[in-house]
Amino acid sequence: MGQKVQPIGFRTGIRLPWQSTWFAPKASYGQMLVEDYRIRKYIDKKLNKQPPFAAVSKIEIARTRNEVKVILHTARPGMVIGPRGAEVDKLRQDLENLIDRQVTVNVMEIKEPALDARLAGEAVAEQMKKRVSFRKAMKQQCELAMQAGAKGVKVICSGRLGGAEMARKETQMVGSIPLHTIDADVDYAAVGAETTYGIIGIKVWIYKGKYGSVQQEGPQEQQGEKKTLHRPRSSRRMSKHTAAPSSDEAGAKPQQAPAKESAPPKPESKKTEA
16 A cells, blocks of 8 residues: 655654744643644634735744744735734734733745645635636646746645535646655645535645755756856767867868969969960
């Protein structure tokens, strides 16, 4: 049988950091774990499930002895911060009332939303709620991710697709996705679309390349002129093969040169005869 593993948990602690970073004694560990769950559930309900739809993808929580630090990764930081930071202050007060601790909230911007698996899944879910064809929504999201620089995308939708009585599963895949390579940067998310005929599950995998190579290739791709400074090996081999005929041509030129030089004396001889 196929052995499938959650890509985020598979890489946590090796390539990815934990989304909650704190230590607690055994007596208070359960209480802090429930507090983290309440914080994530409250932020998701307030910012993602209702207007202003701030597109919050990831919530990181770090605890110290006195306070709780909450970091929000969002594609629309202006919607979270609000005018002069009013919305962030209100959110901080709500979280403090929720867990009875001192809270600080930081907002981080997601530069490329198309390469975020959760935001891509929620985009497909929103289109399905509006009764858009699921195949069209899946294909469109795959194309957007590939245009943004992804090396592979896979989207799976399962449930009563199109309102059918029998539930089924549809898959759309572009490029390649190495599921068992820890060095591969694969983002994953599972989202539910609440439609009139039931909940449709949406899973998204986005492969962005290997962790080390992406950072090195990124600046070279932005500066297209620098690519021509170092020729690939294939072009070097071709240049070696093409260099041989050029030397033969160079050796053939001296043989043709005397023929051209012998042409001018003929008119001079004609003048002397005349």
